[in-house]
Amino acid sequence: MLSTIREQWFSNIRGDVLAGIVVALALIPEAIAFSIIAGVDPKVGLYASFCIAVVIAFVGGRPGMISGATGAMALLMVTLVKEHGLQYLLAATIF
Template sequence: MQFSLAYFTQYKFNVKNEVLAGLTTALALVPEVVAFALLAHISPIVGIGSAFVICLITSVFGGRPGMISGAAGSVAVVIVSLVAQRGIEYLFPAVALMGIIQVVIGLLRFGKFIRLVPQPVVYGFVNGLAVIIFMAQLEQFKAHDAAGAEHWLTGS
């Protein structure tokens, strides 16, 4: 769909619905970005602030009705190794570079090539991502006793 000034004049804005949709999206993003921040070993406040910036940029410069922009699990998994190897100071430049690359790919209309990726490859990617996130979360259920031995947390 091509966006032009005519699109904005034809779209019927309902302030109440737009505000409620924005609040719903914001509240739905909070647990997701906090989980991704913990997965990436950064402060949840950084994740919440980043989600705010992403939503602000998307609302000002782009987006479509019904589209939600926010954190992605695939990016969170990559950020884990970046923060572990290089430190938190490389996080912002890396994310900014990813955004620039995405804008360039969008302007060059490379999105149409995603149709060439077979469905089994997409399913494998999503399932592999789920396994990686699951394995990363298992560390949250381990504890160290006084002797330094690692054991699984129990309910008692």
């Protein structure tokens, strides 16, 4: 079991780190833009994107799973933030 974990997690460290850097750099303008669309401070979008990226890095994802910001989510969040405030945004995103 330990050899399987080692093979899956550490077999391509260079490629995984490079992919992580590329995704992180691509996510910055996207998170800022979608947070502006949602009507929240751009820092909130950056913090939320970072937090969900860390969670997905440890928990893992599934094929077809969206773990980043999307335009549809940004449009839905506008109404949520206006009616209920920023404190409900995290709960709505995770659950």
